[in-house]
Each structure stands twice: as structure tokens, then as C-alpha cells.
């Protein structure tokens with residue numbers, strides 16, 4: 001594993017490195033656990049509960065180009081629980097499919113994180129882009145995302161092929177670099193310490209084990225064990241710390257949408273019921289970034305919803321770190337629009353209605369992490 005400074009140094013050029021070093025160095029100076037303020041967790045602090053359906057495929061996302069009548073159709077959908085993290089990478093690889101064509105007009109179907117980033121990459125390569133989507137931010141699944149830079153829960157170990165994993169690693173690398181260069185309040189991206197909590201050292205699983213297994217561990221900075229006595233989490237004997245980025249969807253998505261419009265892009269609110277309606281569009285190249293919508297629109301029955309419910313507490317500025325527990329699933333993201341408490345991972349559940357019992361379980365699970373009795 002790389003130290004944080006080695007990681008940044010290996011990933012960026014000298015000038016970018018200088019620009020990023022100060023916040024990282026300041027973080028590195030703090031001993032593990034020094035800045036862990038427990039969040040104040042109780043039902044009275046809940047400001048909203050949101051539900052999103054992750055567009056999950058056991059075999060992983062679909063990234064492919066195919067002829068579509070006289071058009072070219074590029075699919076870029078099905079990113080499960082890691083679509084935010086992979087967005088810029090999959091967008092770049094999707095645009096590469098038409099790299100040998102002269103830039104012309106392109107239609108992008110979908111205005112979530114995948115559609116917006118695909119549209120921006122195309123614009124940067126000279127394409128004139130129109131986004132067609134039935135829902136725009138803040139009404140997309142992408143607005144519900146956590147959204148931490150951890151491209152996890154994107155496929156199953158049995159489902160993914162070696163060829164897919166190669167593409168996955170490529171996309172993860174491109175996207176990680178892209179988000180590094182967007183750190184700051186304009187896009188709502190920042191580096192944060194993560195604490196991975198396990199009941200004992202023998203238990204496998206967790207973010208770093210996963211990243212090692214799939215070959216992207218070098219994208220996680222400053223991985224180190226933490227002495228449980230130095231942190232306020234109760235009942236966890238094995239604690240690892242690493243550093244990654246947290247994206248604020250409600251800052252990032254409007255910012256990228258604004259960039260798209262300022263670059264001359266157009267957005268049309270429209271719902272497609274059948275491929276024939278897409279064939280009638282005037283753009284010769286179409287990118288399908290409809291997420292879970294691809295199941296009905298293109299008949300991809302491998303695509304399934306994985307329901308996630310998040311309980312949001314009022315913002316708490318002193319809470320400035322993330323924690324992750326795999327079993328039972330619990331995670332906390334400190335965002336400027338609230339303290340985000342997960343987690344749920346319900347395969348095949350199409351309900352977008354918040355569940356009161358789930359909220360109570362999530363609140364008491366998080367509260368117990370800090371209970372000293």
C-alpha cells in the first residue's frame with residue numbers, strides 16, 4: 001500500500017501535486033482518531049429519508065457499441081452501487097467507441113451522473129450534444145447516492161468475467177484521476193478519512209479486501225491499521241483507516257449540468273417507451289445512459305434494482321470522517337446537506353417508499369456504534 005503522499009505523487013504531475021499537498025499534509029499530521037467526533041444520532045435530528053434503486057447487474061455494467069439501424073448506439077448503464085465512482089471513467093471509454101468518427105451531433109439518453117459525465121466528455125471532444133431524459137437532477141437516482149469514491153458492489157465475483165474486470169479497472173483509474181482534479185467546493189468533492197470497522201481481525205471482507213481482490217488497492221490512499229483504543233467506536237477490535245474522496249451529489253450534479261449548458265448543450269425532458277422512438281431521433285450517434293431504465297427500454301433482464309434507503313440527519317460540521325461496517329451494513333457520510341446514514345442493500349426490491357422500521361434499525365445501529373454502556 002502507498003502512503004498518502006506517495007499515492008498523490010505517483011498519480012499527478014508536479015504542479016497539480018503542489019496544489020493538492022497542503023490539505024493532505026494537514027490530515028497526515030493528525031494522529032488516527034484525533035478528529036473523530038461522534039455524530040449526534042436521534043430521530044429528532046432526521047431531516048429527510050430518501051430511497052434509491054441501484055442499477056445492478058451481477059455481470060457488471062454494460063459498456064459496448066453496436067449498430068442501430070443507420071445509427072451507432074453506445075450503451076453505458078448498469079453501474080450498481082458504484083456509478084458515481086466510475087462515472088468519468090465509463091464516460092471516457094464510452095466516448096472512445098466513436099473516437100474514429102468526426103465529431104458531430106450526439107444524443108445522450110439519461111441525465112444522471114452517467115449521462116451528464118458522458119455528455120461532458122463528448123463536448124470536450126467537439127461533439128454537439130443533446131441530453132434526453134425523463135428525470136433531471138435533483139430527481140434522479142444519482143442524487144440519492146452517498147456518494148463516496150468506492151467503486152464497490154458493481155458486480156458479483158461469480159458474475160464478472162476477466163475481460164469485464166479489465167474494463168472495470170481501467171474505468172476506476174480514469175475516474176479516480178478525474179475526481180482528484182475536481183476537488184473543491186465548486187464540484188463538492190473532498191478527501192476524507194474512512195474507518196473500516198470489523199468485530200475481529202480474522203473476519204474478511206470490507207473495502208480494502210475488496211479493492212485488493214479486484215486490483216485497485218493502489219487507488220486507496222494512506223491505508224493503515226488503527227489502534228481501537230484511540231477511536232470512539234465500541235465493540236470493534238479490527239479497524240483500518242484509508243483516505244478517499246466524498247462527492248456531494250447535490251453540488252456535483254448541478255455543477256456538471258451547468259457546465260454542459262454553458263458549453264452549448266441542450267436538454268430535452270422526454271420519456272422513451274421503445275427503441276423505435278430512439279431510432280427516430282435525428283442524431284446519428286446515441287449513448288444509452290438510462291440506468292435501471294434500460295431494463296424496460298432495451299429488455300435487459302439481467303439488470304435488477306438494489307434498493308438503498310438513506311436517513312439524513314441535520315448537518316453537523318464537527319463530524320468530518322466516514323465509517324463503514326459490512327455486517328450488518330452501516331455507513332456514515334458527513335455531507336454539507338446532512339449526515340447521511342446507510343445502509344440497506346435489498347436486491348430485487350422495487351419500492352421507493354421509505355420504510356419506517358428500516359429507518360429505526362439504521363438509527364439504532366449507528367447509535368450503538370458509539371454507546372459506551
Ligand SMILES: Cc1cc2nc3c(=O)[nH]c(=O)nc-3n(C[C@H](O)[C@H](O)[C@H](O)COP(=O)(O)OP(=O)(O)OC[C@H]3O[C@@H](n4cnc5c(N)ncnc54)[C@H](O)[C@@H]3O)c2cc1C
Pocket residue numbers: 051052053054055077078079080081082083084085086109110111112113114115132133134135136140141142143144145146147148149150151270271272273289290291292293294297307308309310
Ligand atoms: C442509497 C445509494 C447509495 C449509493 N452510494 C454510492 C456511493 O457511495 N458511491 C458510488 O459511486 N455510487 C453510489 N450509488 C450508486 C449510484 O447512485 C448509481 O450507480 C448511479 O447513480 C447510476 O447513475 P445513472 O446515471 O446510470 O442512473 P440514474 O441516476 O438513475 O439516471 C438515469 C437517467 O436516465 C433517465 N431514464 C431512464 N429511463 C428512461 C427512459 N425510458 N426514457 C428517458 N429517460 C430515461 C432517467 O430519467 C435519468 O435521467 C448509490 C446508490 C444508492 C441508491
